Amino acid sequence: MAQLTDDSRTLLRTCPLCEAVCGLEITLDSNDHVTSVRGDRQDPFSKGFICPKGASFGHLDEDPDRLTEPMIRDRATDTWRTASWTEAFELIAARFPAIVAEHGNQSAALYLGNPNAHTVAGALYVPVLIRALGTKNLFSASTADQMPKQVASGLMFGDPLTVPVPDLDRTDYLLMLGANPLESNGSLCTAPDFPGRLKALRKRGGKFVVVDPRETRTAKLADEHLFIRPGSDAYLLFGIVHTLFEQGLTDIRLDVAGLDEVRTAAADFPPEVVSERTGIPAETVIRIAQELAAAPTAAVYARIGTCTAEFGTLTQWLVEVINVLTGNLDSPGGAMFASAAAGGIPRTKPFRTGRWASRVRGLPEAMGELPVATLADEITTPGAGQVRALVTVAGNPVLSAPSGVRLDTAFAQLDFMVSVDRYLNETTRHADVILPPPRSTQSPHYDFALLQFAVRNYARYSRPLVPLGDRPSESEILARLGAALTGQPAGPEALNGVDELIIAGMLHKAGIPERRPELVGSNSTEQRIDLMLRLGPYGEWNAGASDGPAGGSSRDHGGPRERRDQYRTLNLQVLLDNPHGVDLGPLQPRLPGVLRTASKKVELAPQPLLDDVVRMRARLADAAPDVVLIGRRQLRSNNSWMHNIPTLVSGSNTCTLHINPADVARLGLGDTAVVKSAAGTLTVPLEPTEAIMPGVVSLPHGWGHTDSTQTVARAHAGVNANVLTDDSVVDVPSGNAVFNGVPVTLTPA
Numbered sequence: 001m002a003q004l005t006d007d008s009r010t011l012l013r014t015c016p017l018c019e020a021v022c023g024l025e026i027t028l029d030s031n032d033h034v035t036s037v038r039g040d041r042q043d044p045f046s047k048g049f050i051c052p053k054g055a056s057f058g059h060l061d062e063d064p065d066r067l068t069e070p071m072i073r074d075r076a077t078d079t080w081r082t083a084s085w086t087e088a089f090e091l092i093a094a095r096f097p098a099i100v101a102e103h104g105n106q107s108a109a110l111y112l113g114n115p116n117a118h119t120v121a122g123a124l125y126v127p128v129l130i131r132a133l134g135t136k137n138l139f140s141a142s143t144a145d146q147m148p149k150q151v152a153s154g155l156m157f158g159d160p161l162t163v164p165v166p167d168l169d170r171t172d173y174l175l176m177l178g179a180n181p182l183e184s185n186g187s188l189c190t191a192p193d194f195p196g197r198l199k200a201l202r203k204r205g206g207k208f209v210v211v212d213p214r215e216t217r218t219a220k221l222a223d224e225h226l227f228i229r230p231g232s233d234a235y236l237l238f239g240i241v242h243t244l245f246e247q248g249l250t251d252i253r254l255d256v257a258g259l260d261e262v263r264t265a266a267a268d269f270p271p272e273v274v275s276e277r278t279g280i281p282a283e284t285v286i287r288i289a290q291e292l293a294a295a296p297t298a299a300v301y302a303r304i305g306t307c308t309a310e311f312g313t314l315t316q317w318l319v320e321v322i323n324v325l326t327g328n329l330d331s332p333g334g335a336m337f338a339s340a341a342a343g344g345i346p347r348t349k350p351f352r353t354g355r356w357a358s359r360v361r362g363l364p365e366a367m368g369e370l371p372v373a374t375l376a377d378e379i380t381t382p383g384a385g386q387v388r389a390l391v392t393v394a395g396n397p398v399l400s401a402p403s404g405v406r407l408d409t410a411f412a413q414l415d416f417m418v419s420v421d422r423y424l425n426e427t428t429r430h431a432d433v434i435l436p437p438p439r440s441t442q443s444p445h446y447d448f449a450l451l452q453f454a455v456r457n458y459a460r461y462s463r464p465l466v467p468l469g470d471r472p473s474e475s476e477i478l479a480r481l482g483a484a485l486t487g488q489p490a491g492p493e494a495l496n497g498v499d500e501l502i503i504a505g506m507l508h509k510a511g512i513p514e515r516r517p518e519l520v521g522s523n524s525t526e527q528r529i530d531l532m533l534r535l536g537p538y539g540e541w542n543a544g545a546s547d548g549p550a551g552g553s554s555r556d557h558g559g560p561r562e563r564r565d566q567y568r569t570l571n572l573q574v575l576l577d578n579p580h581g582v583d584l585g586p587l588q589p590r591l592p593g594v595l596r597t598a599s600k601k602v603e604l605a606p607q608p609l610l611d612d613v614v615r616m617r618a619r620l621a622d623a624a625p626d627v628v629l630i631g632r633r634q635l636r637s638n639n640s641w642m643h644n645i646p647t648l649v650s651g652s653n654t655c656t657l658h659i660n661p662a663d664v665a666r667l668g669l670g671d672t673a674v675v676k677s678a679a680g681t682l683t684v685p686l687e688p689t690e691a692i693m694p695g696v697v698s699l700p701h702g703w704g705h706t707d708s709t710q711t712v713a714r715a716h717a718g719v720n721a722n723v724l725t726d727d728s729v730v731d732v733p734s735g736n737a738v739f740n741g742v743p744v745t746l747t748p749a
Contacts, residue, residue: 012579014052014445016118017642020185020192021447022046022054022459023581027688029224032466034058035443039731044583045193045458051185052636052648057440059645065710066422067436068471075432080424085472088433089480089490095416095432098489099389100133106359106385108485108698109137109378113395114145114639121437122394123448125478126527128498129391130368132482133487136356137378137387138369141639144401144737145304146188151734154351155606158596160367161344163256164335165189165319166299167512167587168197168455171333172206173295175288177233178305182217187303190447190454195221197455203481207295209288211236211280212305213630214658214698227693230630231564231741232278233302234311234616236285237722238269239278244325245288246270249439251327252292256593258605262321265613273470277620279693292326296717297333299323308631309740311616318607321470324602327685329591336587337594340452341459341539341570342532345509348598352735353663359385363735369734372401373727388415393478394437398426399704401639402737403679403727404720408707417661423618423641424709435481437474443464459538460581461529463522463570475525499524503531503632510535520572532574538570538584608733616734624695625743629677629724632658632700640702643718644710655718656687658698663746664688672749675699677742680723683749697744699724 006531007030015022016046027036037057041048069237070088071080083091087227100108110133116122130138144152145241166174168191173536181194188383191197198221210222211233219225228236244250245263252259258611271282278285294738300322306315320329328334356363360377363370370378375397378387390411398408404426411430413415419431437443472480476495484490503519521527534541575582597603636642636653643649657675664686667673675697684699692698705713721739729738 008035011465012077013465014447015050015057016440016445017053017057017060017185018051019187019190019450020046020049020051020194021450021452021454022049022051022192024050024054025058026057026441026495028441032099032441034061038300040580041449042580043460044548044581045454045456045460048679049193050197053642054645056645059647060642061439061441062165062628063644065644065712067424067434068307069436071424071434071436075565088435089484090479092418092484093487095489096389096418096485096584096615104385104386105134106137107388108133108135109139109375109390110135111372111375111390111392111395111397113393113397113400114141114392115641116140117449118447119394119474120444120446120448120525120529121478122668123473124525125498128482128747129393130484132485133391133469136365136370138377139372140369141236141372141395142367142369143371143373143399143735144308144739146307147315147366147734147736148307149188151313151353152320152609154353154367155447155609156317156597156603157594158350158598159347159594161595162337162350162594163188163453164323164329164337165453165455166301167202167297167333167336168194169586171201171297171299173291173298174198174201174206174208175292175298175301176209176218177236177299177300177319178220178307179301179303180212180216180218180305180633182221183635184304185274186722188356188453189301190450191245202271213693213696214632225449226280226284229279230628230696231309231311232274233306233309234314234318235274235277235620236280236406237283237315237322239271239274239282240265240289240292240322241318242266242270243286244293244322244539247287248288250325252324253327253331254324254329255325255601256604257599257601258603260466261610265610268383268617273620292322297331298326298328299333299335301335304633305630307736307742308738310521310729310731310734310738311612312731314612314616317606321604322605329602332586332589337465337538337590338452338454338587339457339584340448340454341457342446342529344448344532350596350598353623359383363730366734371730372397373403373730373735373737375401376403376406376410376727379414380406390417390486391419391429391480391481393426395421396425396427396640399702399720399722401727402739403594404704404722405680406727418481420481423644426705429707433680435477436476438468438471439466439711442468443474444525445488456580457584457588459533459570459575459584461575462578462579463607473525482739483607498526499528503528508537511542512541520576525574526644533571533575536570538598540569540571592597612733627663627695627697627744627746629675629742629744630696630698630740631721632698634700637700637702640705642662643703643705643713643716648715649712655700655703655716657684658687658689658692660692660694660696661688661690662693662694667746669746669748673746674749675724675744675746677724677744681728682719684719697746701739727730
């Protein structure tokens with residue numbers, strides 16, 4: 001694993017900075033400083049691919065502005081001081097439970113940021129915090145990102161984590177909406193070297209079509225790019241569905257429910273009608289439908305640009321409806337389901353939303369959480385259940401959530417706030433205690449969440465590269481925080497106590513408690529990972545899962561038996577013995593085994609979505625705004641926390657407003673403009689470009705570092721795009737925030 005010299009060594013680990021899960025070769029000197037980072041060419045999944053973020057891994061890991069010790073704020077003077085871990089946890093244990101005791105469990109809230117999906121601690125120990133708080137006020141970045149995809153999947157397949165991904169390496173035709181993987185590296189579609197996979201698709205004679213209001217880097221690579229008015233993707237997809245029915249182009253190969261209801265709903269959206277809404281000619285809509293139906297294999301894929309729009313859930317639903325109607329769902333080369341090696345315990349009940357609602361606006365719960373768009377309401381509105389104490393973990397919602405100014409004001413009035421974060425930033429500056437996690441090189445890595453959306457089945461585990469020394473691991477921090485939140489002793493022993501309880505419960509549920517001594521691992525966290533692998537679809541204790549490649553399904557489409565049997569003894573030791581990762585083979589059909597719907601069929605017409613079609617149909621008559629705002633992803637950014645590295649705020653990675661030159665002339669604008677929405681006003685430098693369609697402007701998210709101690713980020717502050725987004729507007733079925741298609745006006749600065 002290690003190549004040692006007198007003064008350096010090269011070690012392997014997975015990059016934790018985005019969803020591509022690329023393998024890295026990291027060289028450390030004798031003082032444990034990162035001296036070089038390269039792609040791991042022996043990784044069977046990423047094969048040496050690396051992006052600018054991964055290449056900057058060492059700079060991020062050793063950022064001089066990151067916190068290394070707990071910080072405590074004196075509210076009287078609004079000043080910070082360092083503290084010991086014991087003092088920090090004792091303060092939390094003294095203050096937080098007292099607030100909950102006085103005002104009830106619902107006076108506490110938890111916010112989880114995007115990086116939680118990229119850490120072992122976030123996957124395994126955040127549930128400890130949720131149980132400790134006992135509150136329904138759980139918020140996360142999910143409702144500012146992908147919740148429409150998960151709600152649509154949950155209603156159609158019975159489980160919100162049963163999310164189809166395009167089988168990129170085998171498809172003949174890919175229709176992509178609102179995604180820019182050449183910048184993002186993929187999202188809810190784990191595919192290292194996404195650009196190379198798209199080039200390979202074209203090289204083997206396939207066709208790649210992008211639908212986007214901007215000619216992104218991804219659109220430039222495509223065979224065809226279609227400009228579309230922001231927020232109208234669901235209308236386009238309904239026009240395709242209408243054409244498939246109208247021209248008899250359906251090829252349904254699965255057991256489905258609700259086909260007639262979908263046909264009826266699509267009748268109101270013929271290509272001629274949706275053309276007026278989308279700006280895409282009717283003949284183009286018809287042609288795309290015909291091409292999807294005629295292709296030997298095809299997949300439709302839509303991501304964040306469509307999720308963060310007014311009809312985000314309907315868009316994600318229609319994506320899978322088209323995949324079903326063309327015979328491409330759960331079929332090689334179409335949209336398929338990954339088999340994650342440690343995917344967790346399958347659901348036993350069908351998914352549903354609205355098990356409870358938010359106190360102030362009555363917004364429904366989804367996946368156990370409430371929309372982040374109403375977090376400020378819950379803090380600022382008096383009454384029983386008002387949120388008075390908040391925990392944030394690896395999140396900066398002041399910059400990433402809608403109406404960021406409202407959240408900034410709301411956080412200032414909390415009685416107590418705790419943040420687990422590496423930075424003192426726009427959100428954590430309101431905390432009373434900040435608990436900083438260790439460096440990434442000091443942390444283990446396994447992608448529990450992201451490998452559930454991989455385009456090829458794969459597993460890889462990375463041990464820490466650098467010793468922790470006398471500081472706690474991130475797992476220990478969260479376990480101790482969970483104890484402190486309930487007023488319990490929060491010493492280092494809390495971690496082992498949590499793990500022993502969870503391991504015992506999992507073994508009891510699996511009926512194999514006597515096998516506890518066999519678990520592999522240098523600590524209790526690794527033993528939990530070992531147990532999850534052994535109980536997973538490739539594990540020796542799985543006993544033939546009904547819905548995974550090891551056990552196939554009732555259709556027995558698990559693939560060649562030798563491939564399925566090869567890793568029936570997968571455990572942590574196998575991954576430790578294969579530090580470059582283990583290839584578990586191409587995606588295999590998994591239906592009906594993975595279905596958790598009450599009917600045991602693919603539900604094509606869930607009632608909550610049909611109800612929202614009524615709202616969408618009513619909007620057909622609305623006049624389009626003169627100018628609308630959309631977001632923008634940048635290759636060197638990942639939300640708000642990568643702007644403190646000089647190499648990542650250079651080149652095109654700047655906070656400017658993209659605008660078509662025709663709009664600059666039409667509106668009489670100069671180098672800067674005042675942009676105003678229903679929520680707020682910004683003054684922004686303009687970057688005229690033909691790459692964006694007229695009537696649309698684009699501002700990247702994650703900027704606005706005016707209240708941060710990060711020196712580089714503050715010097716390149718930019719503006720907070722979420723001053724302009726309105727937290728009163730959400731996608732109705734999922735509660736997701738709306739960042740795309742926001743009406744704005746522009747005037748000269």
